[in-house]
Amino acid sequence: MFTSPLIAAPMAGGTTTAELALAAQGAGAFAFAAGGYKTAGQLAAHIAPLRAAGKDFGVNLFVPRKEPLAPGQAAGLARYRAELAADAAVHGAAVPEVELEQDDPRVQDYWAEKLDLLLEDPVPVVSFTFGLAPAAVVAQLQRAGSRVLASVTGVAEALAAAATGVDALVVQHAGAGGHTAAFLPADGGFATLPDLVAAVRAEVTLPLVGAGGVSGPAGAREALSAGAVAVAIGTALIRTDESGARALHKDALGDPAYTETAMTRAFTGKPARALINSFVRNHTAAAPAAYPEVHFLTAPLRAAASTAQDREMLNLWAGTGWRSARTGPAASVVEGFLQEM
Numbered sequence: 001m002f003t004s005p006l007i008a009a010p011m012a013g014g015t016t017t018a019e020l021a022l023a024a025q026g027a028g029a030f031a032f033a034a035g036g037y038k039t040a041g042q043l044a045a046h047i048a049p050l051r052a053a054g055k056d057f058g059v060n061l062f063v064p065r066k067e068p069l070a071p072g073q074a075a076g077l078a079r080y081r082a083e084l085a086a087d088a089a090v091h092g093a094a095v096p097e098v099e100l101e102q103d104d105p106r107v108q109d110y111w112a113e114k115l116d117l118l119l120e121d122p123v124p125v126v127s128f129t130f131g132l133a134p135a136a137v138v139a140q141l142q143r144a145g146s147r148v149l150a151s152v153t154g155v156a157e158a159l160a161a162a163a164t165g166v167d168a169l170v171v172q173h174a175g176a177g178g179h180t181a182a183f184l185p186a187d188g189g190f191a192t193l194p195d196l197v198a199a200v201r202a203e204v205t206l207p208l209v210g211a212g213g214v215s216g217p218a219g220a221r222e223a224l225s226a227g228a229v230a231v232a233i234g235t236a237l238i239r240t241d242e243s244g245a246r247a248l249h250k251d252a253l254g255d256p257a258y259t260e261t262a263m264t265r266a267f268t269g270k271p272a273r274a275l276i277n278s279f280v281r282n283h284t285a286a287a288p289a290a291y292p293e294v295h296f297l298t299a300p301l302r303a304a305a306s307t308a309q310d311r312e313m314l315n316l317w318a319g320t321g322w323r324s325a326r327t328g329p330a331a332s333v334v335e336g337f338l339q340e341m
């Protein structure tokens with residue numbers, strides 16, 4: 001299914017640009033476009049250069065939550081809003097009131113429109129994260145000619161995903177940078193990506209893509225030995241020339257002042273792995289499980305921090321292998337992996 005054992009992972013929020021995907025593809029990786037947060041029109045524009053390049057590629061979408069926020073989560077959101085006011089004021093931002101209906105396009109992440117786009121003008125591969133696409137959607141995409149992948153973080157999720165009829169699984173270890181793909185309570189701690197791949201391999205016959213914390217070719221080889229057909233890298237590409245990540249983010253990943261990553265809901269309400277900065281230290285404990293509301297709550301604060309060049313209030317997404325992330329052309333990173341895998 002994949003033309004390469006190395007996959008350039010989708011990184012929504014600006015990091016995956018068409019240029020990054022094309023550079024990774026040109027150097028021999030299988031590239032994913034990042035559909036999350038985009039409207040259908042923005043997604044169409046993002047993937048147009050990949051369509052034009054004529055090689056196989058994938059498109060990743062966020063699966064929206066099924067239920068509105070519970071009353072307890074809404075109350076937690078109000079408390080969190082008050083907690084953030086002082087931080088926001090530092091750079092002259094305000095924390096907005098965020099009340100989103102379940103059918104708000106931002107809660108749905110423009111799901112229906114983006115599926116329509118991918119059904120009308122199919123792409124070779126579609127992957128999902130944050131939950132499972134319904135079996136009927138998986139079947140529709142397959143009838144349209146796409147291979148469909150679900151992202152999972154444990155064995156129970158893998159079994160649930162396989163039951164929806166997908167063609168393959170992205171098996172994401174907790175060492176991954178950015179948001180976790182998890183959608184069920186964790187069903188086991190897996191020390192390493194190869195441990196997780198092997199555990200899923202034992203229960204599911206679908207092809208597996210390993211992801212999470214892979215910092216170099218040796219880690220990639222171990223995931224392949226454990227039973228993955230390919231390995232996806234995200235963090236290793238964030239600092240590259242073609243990545244759309246902020247310069248502040250790229251530089252922070254290379255700054256020895258940062259010594260640790262942590263999973264935090266502080267920025268978006270969904271657990272995500274980031275470098276530990278003041279914002280993570282100060283707000284992880286109180287941040288409510290309210291995604292995407294918290295994302296919109298913190299957005300003005302993050303924008304103001306970015307303008308003020310204050311990386312201590314930014315979401316510096318990073319996987320556990322962040323220290324190996326290199327600057328320079330993405331092609332060099334991809335070639336470095338492929339030569340030794």
Ligand SMILES: Cc1cc2nc3c(=O)[nH]c(=O)nc-3n(C[C@H](O)[C@H](O)[C@H](O)COP(=O)(O)O)c2cc1C
Nearest residue numbers: 009011012129176177178211212213233234235319
């Ligand atoms: C900045 C950033 C953004 C990400 N955005 C997405 C996304 O939009 N969709 C997705 O499925 N995974 C996303 N991920 C997770 C990656 O697809 C991949 O699983 C992860 O980067 C692999 O771990 P690594 O970062 O340690 O290489 C993101 C990761 C990062 C670092």
